[in-house]
Structures are given as structure tokens and as C-alpha cells.
Amino acid sequence: MNSTSIITVVLLCIGVLFNLFGCIGLVRLPDVYNRLQSATKCVTLGTCSILLSLVVYFGFNDTGVKSLVAIPLLFFASTVGAHALARGAYYFGVKLGEGTVKDDYKEQVEIEEKKQQLHEIP
Amino acid sequence: MRYIALYIVLFGFWLLLTFSLATDNLIVGAVAALLITPYFGNYFVKDVGKWVQPHRYVWLVIYLFIFTWECIKANFDVAYRVLHPAMPIKPGIVKVKLNLKTDMARVMLANSITMTPGTISVDIVDDYIYIHWIYVSSVEPEIYSRKVAGRFEKYIKMIFE
Numbered sequence: 191m192n193s194t195s196i197i198t199v200v201l202l203c204i205g206v207l208f209n210l211f212g213c214i215g216l217v218r219l220p221d222v223y224n225r226l227q228s229a230t231k232c233v234t235l236g237t238c239s240i241l242l243s244l245v246v247y248f249g250f251n252d253t254g255v256k257s258l259v260a261i262p263l264l265f266f267a268s269t270v271g272a273h274a275l276a277r278g279a280y281y282f283g284v285k286l287g288e289g290t291v292k293d294d295y296k297e298q299v300e301i302e303e304k305k306q307q308l309h310e311i312p
Numbered sequence: 313m314r315y316i317a318l319y320i321v322l323f324g325f326w327l328l329l330t331f332s333l334a335t336d337n338l339i340v341g342a343v344a345a346l347l348i349t350p351y352f353g354n355y356f357v358k359d360v361g362k363w364v365q366p367h368r369y370v371w372l373v374i375y376l377f378i379f380t381w382e383c384i385k386a387n388f389d390v391a392y393r394v395l396h397p398a399m400p401i402k403p404g405i406v407k408v409k410l411n412l413k414t415d416m417a418r419v420m421l422a423n424s425i426t427m428t429p430g431t432i433s434v435d436i437v438d439d440y441i442y443i444h445w446i447y448v449s450s451v452e453p454e455i456y457s458r459k460v461a462g463r464f465e466k467y468i469k470m471i472f473e
Contacts, residue, residue: 215394269426276434292404
């Protein structure tokens with residue numbers, strides 16, 4: 191077993207472990223917004239680690255560069271997706287879970303909804 | 313000028329993705345980039361002059377290192393909260409003032425905040441960014457603004473503005 195395959199296996203294990211943590215968080219945490227936290231962070235870094243292990247395994251050729259290019263795409267996709275899901279859930283009326291200490295967004299959403307109602311009347 | 317910059321970026325991306333220099337591959341890439349450029353040239357690049365200033369790339373490299381470190385910290389943070397039997401969470405949505413002006417810089421700041429420990433950016437309205445925080449450690453606006461956004465704001469200001 192040479193050093194390349196050792197690094198590959200270590201990165202793969204880290205990736206799978208963090209994906210597992212993300213999925214446990216998805217089940218255990220109380221509401222939509224907290225679940226999004228674990229879904230974006232752990233799952234993104236876990237998948238990035240798996241892709242990096244592919245880069246180490248294949249080296250700088252066809253497959254390796256493709257997985258390297260996939261890393262920034264995955265970052266942007268997951269962060270923008272988390273923003274869209276959180277905002278959409280709030281506007282749809284999903285309440286923040288129990289134990290929430292602060293909610294500054296509520297006023298803003300109420301202002302927006304009033305504006306929309308004013309536009310709908312005429 | 314901005315169309316040419318976008319064309320070069322798109323063509324470079326195609327070459328990275330396919331990773332071969334065969335003639336037919338180059339022709340397909342050139343035609344595809346030519347078709348995409350007129351649609352998105354207006355949105356993507358605002359100021360080409362910023363792309364040729366080398367000090368921005370130096371800050372970008374420094375920023376990438378800090379960002380990676382914060383990202384790894386974020387993962388251990390979430391893993392700790394998830395695996396702890398009592399689940400030490402105290403969630404809430406806070407409102408933080410932005411000091412950045414350009415759209416690109418704001419997008420990058422929002423993305424960075426989503427990847428840092430315990431925070432997700434929910435929305436940007438006017439000059440305020442709304443952030444869902446998994447552990448609201450203080451209710452003073454100055455303190456949490458510095459904790460959430462202060463780490464990245466100065467670097468992003470150097471890179472994009």
C-alpha cells in the first residue's frame with residue numbers, strides 16, 4: 191500500500207464520516223432552519239473531501255480535474271440552495287422551532303406581505 | 313470588453329471540464345461560449361478593470377485559506393452540536409448591517425456566512441442581511457455583527473471593491 195492510496199482512503203473516510211454527521215443532524219435537530227444548517231455544512235464538506243480523494247487517486251488528468259472543478263460548483267449550489275430554502279420556508283409560514291430566542295426577520299416579512307396585499311386589491 | 317472577458321472565462325471553463333485539446337473539442341467549446349456570451353454578458357462582469365489588478369488575487373488567496381479554516385471549524389461545530397446528547401442549541405434570526413456596496417461582494421459575503429460555524433444567511437433587504445444562527449450567544453447588535461460578518465468583510469472588501 192503506497193502513500194497515494196493511504197491519503198485517498200483517509201480522505202474518503204473523513205468525507206463519509208461528515209456526511210453521516212450531517213444525516214444524523216438532519217434527523218435529530220428540531221426545525222427546518224436548524225436542519226438546513228447541518229445539511230449545508232456537513233454534507234458539503236463531506237462531499238468535497240470525497241471529491242478531493244478522487245483528485246489524489248487519479249492525479250491531474252481527465253477525471254481528477256473534473257472533480258476539482260466540481261468543488262466550487264458544489265459550494266455555490268449548496269449555499270444558494272440553503273438561502274432559497276430558508277427564505278421560501280419562512281414565507282410559506284413554517285414557524286421557528288421551540289427554544290428560539292430571537293426573530294428579527296418577522297417584521298420584514300410582515301412589511302413585504304402588506305405590500306403584496308396592497309398590490310392585489312386594485 | 314465585458315463580453316470578451318466573459319467569453320475567455322467560459323472557454324477556459326470548458327477546457328478545464330473536458331480536458332482535451334482535440335480540434336473538434338475546441339470548435340464545440342468556442343461555439344457554445346459564443347452562444348452563451350450575449351445572454352449573460354450584462355450580469356456577470358461589471359468592471360473589467362478590476363480583473364487585471366494583481367493585489368486582488370493576493371487577497372483572494374489569503375481569503376481562501378481563512379475560509380477553508382473557518383469551514384472545517386464549522387463542520388466540527390455542527391458535529392459537536394449534533395452528537396451531544398443534550399443538543400446545545402439556542403436558535404434565532406438576527407439582523408446585521410452590511411458595509412459592502414457591490415452585488416458580487418454581497419453574494420460572496422452571504423455565501424461565506426452560510427459556510428461559517430452555526431450561521432445561514434436567509435435574506436438581504438436593502439442594507440441589512442438576515443442570518444439564522446444556531447447559537448445566539450449575545451443580543452447586543454455590535455457584538456454579534458462583529459462575530460458573524462466581521463471575519464470576512466474586510467477581505468471581501470479588498471477583493472471585490
